[in-house]
Amino acid sequence: MKVTPDNAAGRDKNLSPRSPSTRTLDQAAQHASSIIGTDARPQQGGAPALIPLVVSVADAGLLLGVGRTHLYALIGQKRLVARKLGTRTVITMASIRALVDEA
Incomplete structure (x- = not known):
């Protein structure tokens, strides 16, 4: 593979957008806040997040x-x-919060 500015760090530019290695820190923080619902502004129609x-x-x-x-x-x-939800493994938010609280 020829090294170009896009793949200089050995990254494949065809990685999925969900891959953490392709995200900037700001994008990761924004994604994380959207997951945990820290932005409690009403969504379209006035319903809370x-x-x-x-x-x-x-x-x-x-x-x-x-x-x-x-x-x-x-x-x-x-x-x-x-x-497990079908073949998908998921982690409960309650256990994530408990882990952070015990630290």
Whole structure:
């Protein structure tokens, strides 16, 4: 692969937009605040923003600032609660908040 400014760091420019490695810190912070509902301004129609009960493994890692390996280690230590929704693994927001509160 020829090195260009787009892939100088060894990154494939075709990575999905959800990949944390392609996000800037500002984009990650904005995404995290949208996940946890810190922006409680009314949405269109006047309804308040919904706060999710569960988040994906990738989003949980983004919220906590840890990688997938560490996230799965926390699940193995029973410090985070993971559930399966079909084939998808999700982490409960309650367990994420409890983990942060115990720190």
